[in-house]
Amino acid sequence: MTDLHALYRTDYAAWAKRHVELLRDRRFNDMDIEHLLEELSDMSKSERRELESRLLILIAHLLKWEYQYQALSERWREFKGDSWRATIVEQRKQLAVLLRQSPGLKSVLAEAILTAYPDAVDLASKETQLPPETFPALCPYPAEQVLKDGVYPGSAEATQSGASPHDGR
16 A cells, blocks of 8 residues: 555545646556546536535425415415525525536536436425326426526416426415
């Protein structure tokens, strides 16, 4: 086992710093390639997990907005959906930051939406107590609508972008 292998297990920060030095000096043969590849792979997996997690929460709230907001606001005159709106705004902002910091994630955005959607339906169903069949089988929101500030399902802009509002929810 090399010193770098041992350092990886005992002091990750020092291991990473040492690799920066080795890269700057172009001393590729001295690098701990095995662990470096593992770390790089884990970084991309971590970013992908964060993207899907934020999409899951955002899409679940968009579904709740579209399928339950109208019924709640009619029943409870004071219900304005402020907490849902806040969550939608927050997740959109966090996704914008994530995509700005990791622009490569844009290429997997549509796939990540497809992956997150079934769990978003499950979450929305559990939180609203509506049956899962209430929600479309496939995500009704294109990526642009999912990410665009100020767009909520059922609004004129959302309808123009391809989503269909559902009345009487």
